[in-house]
Amino acid sequence: MLSGNLAIGMAAIDSGLKLYFGYPITPATPIMEYLAKYLPEHGGRVVQMEDEISSIGAVLGSFYTGARAMTATSGPGFALMTELITHGVMAEIPAVILDAQRGGPATGLPTKTEQSDLHAAVFGGPGDSARIVIAPTSVEECYHFLIRAFQLAEKYQTPVIVLTDFFLDNRVENIPLVRSSRDKSASWNIFPDDLLKNRYQRYSDTPSGISPRAIPGMEGFNFTATGLEHTEWGAPDYSSENHSKMSDKRHRKIRYALNDLDKPTEFFSEKYFDVGVIGWGSTFGSVLEAVIKSRKNGFKVGALKITSIFPYHADIIASFMAKSRIVLIPELNYEGQLANLIAHLDSKPVARLNLVTGTPIPPSAIVTRIEELLEVKAR
Amino acid sequence: MKTQARILAEQLNDIKESGKLAPRSGSLPTWCPGCGYFGIHQGINECISTMGLPLHQVVTVSGIGCAGRYPFFSKTYGLHTVHGRALPAATGVKLGNPNLTVFAVGGDGDGLAIGGAHLPHIARRNIDVNYILFDNSIYGLTKGQPSPTSALGSKTKASPYGTVDKPLNATLMALAYGASFVARLFAGDPKSITEALIEGVRNPGFSFFHIYTTCVTFDKTFKTWTHLKEWTHPLPSDYDASDLRLAFNQVLEDDFSLGVIFRKKD
Numbered sequence: 038m039l040s041g042n043l044a045i046g047m048a049a050i051d052s053g054l055k056l057y058f059g060y061p062i063t064p065a066t067p068i069m070e071y072l073a074k075y076l077p078e079h080g081g082r083v084v085q086m087e088d089e090i091s092s093i094g095a096v097l098g099s100f101y102t103g104a105r106a107m108t109a110t111s112g113p114g115f116a117l118m119t120e121l122i123t124h125g126v127m128a129e130i131p132a133v134i135l136d137a138q139r140g141g142p143a144t145g146l147p148t149k150t151e152q153s154d155l156h157a158a159v160f161g162g163p164g165d166s167a168r169i170v171i172a173p174t175s176v177e178e179c180y181h182f183l184i185r186a187f188q189l190a191e192k193y194q195t196p197v198i199v200l201t202d203f204f205l206d207n208r209v210e211n212i213p214l215v216r217s218s219r220d221k222s223a224s225w226n227i228f229p230d231d232l233l234k235n236r237y238q239r240y241s242d243t244p245s246g247i248s249p250r251a252i253p254g255m256e257g258f259n260f261t262a263t264g265l266e267h268t269e270w271g272a273p274d275y276s277s278e279n280h281s282k283m284s285d286k287r288h289r290k291i292r293y294a295l296n297d298l299d300k301p302t303e304f305f306s307e308k309y310f311d312v313g314v315i316g317w318g319s320t321f322g323s324v325l326e327a328v329i330k331s332r333k334n335g336f337k338v339g340a341l342k343i344t345s346i347f348p349y350h351a352d353i354i355a356s357f358m359a360k361s362r363i364v365l366i367p368e369l370n371y372e373g374q375l376a377n378l379i380a381h382l383d384s385k386p387v388a389r390l391n392l393v394t395g396t397p398i399p400p401s402a403i404v405t406r407i408e409e410l411l412e413v414k415a416r
Numbered sequence: 417m418k419t420q421a422r423i424l425a426e427q428l429n430d431i432k433e434s435g436k437l438a439p440r441s442g443s444l445p446t447w448c449p450g451c452g453y454f455g456i457h458q459g460i461n462e463c464i465s466t467m468g469l470p471l472h473q474v475v476t477v478s479g480i481g482c483a484g485r486y487p488f489f490s491k492t493y494g495l496h497t498v499h500g501r502a503l504p505a506a507t508g509v510k511l512g513n514p515n516l517t518v519f520a521v522g523g524d525g526d527g528l529a530i531g532g533a534h535l536p537h538i539a540r541r542n543i544d545v546n547y548i549l550f551d552n553s554i555y556g557l558t559k560g561q562p563s564p565t566s567a568l569g570s571k572t573k574a575s576p577y578g579t580v581d582k583p584l585n586a587t588l589m590a591l592a593y594g595a596s597f598v599a600r601l602f603a604g605d606p607k608s609i610t611e612a613l614i615e616g617v618r619n620p621g622f623s624f625f626h627i628y629t630t631c632v633t634f635d636k637t638f639k640t641w642t643h644l645k646e647w648t649h650p651l652p653s654d655y656d657a658s659d660l661r662l663a664f665n666q667v668l669e670d671d672f673s674l675g676v677i678f679r680k681k682d
């Protein structure tokens with residue numbers, strides 16, 4: 038029996054986490070407490086920092102030297118981190134940030150569940166700062182996604198944000214876990230070739246956008262990582278050509294990361310649906326249950342699970358939307374944040390179901406909404 | 417007879433061969449001519465070359481400001497972060513790889529205003545980072561607003577009627593926060609900076625270097641070269657830097673005595 042938070046703590050240890058930096062906040066605190074207890078015996082260390090800004094700052098500093106580090110927080114702390122997250126984007130430094138969402142905005146509803154940090158996770162912070170955002174839908178995925186987050190962060194040299202929520206963090210599931218850490222802790226770093234010694238361009242513009250990354254201690258590869266716009270060498274340069282070129286490089290890299298991101302999964306694959314329901318995060322459990330129920334009731338309904346929030350698989354999502362006469366996106370937020378992100382992929386308007394009740398969406402609410410939508414259409 | 421040019425060329429060659437220039441990067445500092453930061457640059461570089469620290473084993477971390485530009489002028493590994501966050505990043509660097517020598521550098525706004533929350537905590541954690549505060553009592557990069565160390569009544573474009581907030585005393589703060597090594601120095605005396613840095617780098621904990629310096633471009637009245645030269649002087653000859661009470665007294669009584677203010681005895 039495992040909760041989402043426990044699965045995350047175990048995954049962190051199996052990933053070979055060296056340093057955890059954090060500041061207490063519900064519902065992320067149990068991750069820090071678990072690691073404070075168990076990380077030392079695996080050669081790691083937990084440092085309770087003075088705030089979330091310093092937590093992400095130290096995570097970046099640690100990853101800059103090649104040591105795996107992470108922080109976990111919730112919305113208010115995440116908001117404080119955004120400037121440095123975009124620093125990780127610009128300076129191309131890995132980081133793993135877990136945002137255990139709770140009700141917002143501001144201090145909001147500390148002990149209630151919500152999925153309202155998606156916009157902040159994908160877009161939060163200054164500038165065009167594309168980063169990787171993934172969201173597990175179950176306790177088992179919490180484990181695997183955190184491990185994947187370290188690998189992606191290293192390979193793509195960018196902050197990776199894992200979005201969970203109060204409900205997922207605390208819900209317990211009985212899951213089969215294979216806990217060997219050998220491949221999980223293996224480095225995904227891409228180091229520069231020795232031939233580049235003494236003429237190393239830290240931010241070389243490559244077809245994938247990935248520039249081999251040196252770490253301190255490597256002789257002949259010294260460079261300065263910077264959040265100022267810079268040339269391939271890393272020297273500050275605000276010229277229009279350079280900013281255009283390097284913005285393109287950074288975004289190309291994030292698009293390229295799609296190759297390593299889980300594709301959306303379709304349930305009840307068919308050529309055509311009357312209602313195609315798209316779900317993410319802990320809400321997906323309710324979506325699946327509701328779709329099963331509706332199908333039993335004789336409706337032609339399907340489900341699509343999205344775990345790669347950014348970048349996302351536009352082609353797969355678009356074809357699911359295209360073959361669904363009605364697309365429904367239920368979410369635990371007021372604004373329809375996933376819907377806002379992907380609705381443009383299809384020409385018809387997306388139907389929404391937005392609840393901010395602070396509790397998981399009951400499958401019955403989705404069933405009712407499906408039936409409502411079908412009746413409206415039938416009339 | 418050697419010509420003047422020949423003598424200069426030979427001197428330059430001697431300096432090059434001494435290895436003193438090795439820690440400088442290929443790009444010349446973009447600071448204004450006459451800026452106090454050149455002296456600090458020299459002090460740090462000579463610490464690195466005198467100690468023979470391998471440049472690939474040294475990381476210089478900074479925030480934003482004229483002082484924050486420092487890593488670009490150094491051949492060590494560099495981490496130029498965002499405004500105010502050099503110390504958290506330096507904490508991650510040192511804990512991430514304890515074999516590295518870590519310098520954190522930054523201005524008075526960077527370290528005492530926006531980043532002011534971090535100094536107490538890196539000091540009490542006693543992370544082995546050498547933090548060099550370039551205190552010119554002004555925001556240089558943003559063109560001359562008052563900083564947390566500007567004298568009361570300072571007139572700038574952002575404080576046309578004079579500041580009304582009392583200045584902070586960074587040396588006193590570092591002592592109060594429990595820093596294990598505290599030195600107060602002057603950018604016009606690079607040799608003393610080097611000496612103090614060498615001792616601080618050897619100190620296996622947090623070392624704080626409060627450097628009085630000048631912004632020749634935006635401060636024509638307060639921390640000018642003339643004033644700093646006139647005001648500063650060495651610590652009393654019988655001063656005992658291992659006595660914390662004495663250190664507090666000294667700093668409270670005299671803003672301008674320079675040298676190693678406190679070193680924790682182990």
Ligand SMILES: Cc1ncc(C[n+]2csc(CCOP(=O)(O)OP(=O)(O)O)c2C)c(N)n1
Nearest residue numbers: 480481482483499523524525526555556557
């Ligand atoms: C979050 C943020 N706020 C404000 C700024 C603008 N800014 C850049 S440097 C600076 C102050 C610089 O003063 P100081 O730290 O004393 O360094 P100096 O330039 O004097 O060396 C400010 C306010 C910024 N870059 N980032």
Ligand code: SF4
Nearest residue numbers: 448451482556631632
């Ligand atoms: S503006 Fe002032 S602090 Fe900045 S480089 Fe010029 S003289 Fe130095």
Ligand SMILES: [Mg+2]
Nearest residue numbers: 523524554555
């Ligand atoms: Mg300043």
